[in-house]
Amino acid sequence: MSFIWPENCARLDRVTPDCQTLAADSVFELPRMVDKRPWLAHAFTELMQVQHAGKLEPGIGDFQVTDDTLNMAGRILGSIKHRYLPSPSLSALSGGGVQITWSNGAGAVEVSIFPREGVGVARLVNDVPIKAVELGVAEYGQMNEFLAELLSL
């Protein structure tokens, strides 16, 4: 057994108790609550799973989600101002898009992210789209209106 591994070296003990390096380096900041929307963490987890599970499905379509599409979906989720929402369901669209759906009884609001094309939001009743709009870049206010309408806020 060797006693000269780096972790056994005396230099590792040269830490002064009043050293402030941890507080100064943001990577090591103490954990704290970063968001007050309880549904958001779940949504981000699902989003990562959608990308992880996506693959080319012969005869159906290509469900691989690119990082750009994933980031766009993340920005959209982050732009939602409502604190209390049901947890959305997320799925890959054939062609590499991502669909985010909030359901409330027979109603639903569905956000579709099309790679390199744009974002659509639709209001559905019993799975029938009754209203659909295309959202411009960073113009997500209408999505918040659809969600408020869904939840009668």
Place this chain on the structure above:
Amino acid sequence: MPPFVDDPVSYPDELRLLRILRDSNFWHPRDAPIRASSCAFYDSTRENSCFVLDWMTTEHFRKIKETYPDCKFAVITAGDARAKGYSVCDDPSDFLPGHVVVCPPRDAKINVYRKLAGNLASCSVMYEIHRTD
């Protein structure tokens, strides 16, 4: 991407087209499905893969079932697709014979395409495989 064009000669209106629905995201209602869900024909490349039902044999259905054990099928006619504004275009595939793509108008914006997809899904009829022997 090939220039997809409607092909009513090879794929006349009465021809039945089958779309494989991978999981419950693609049928409605989820617990007792009666049709494809409105997002089943909402491919973000605007090329919805379908197969000509009459060209399918037991062997083909067995292959689908082996590849997608939980899948179901939505069947529409080529005429349904055209009536809703879609084109039915030839697109040979290695997976199975009779592969076509059902495409919305090329210039349809996302909001228009969303409604078209919902309209087409409402015409669909659900099927599932029970046995392939």
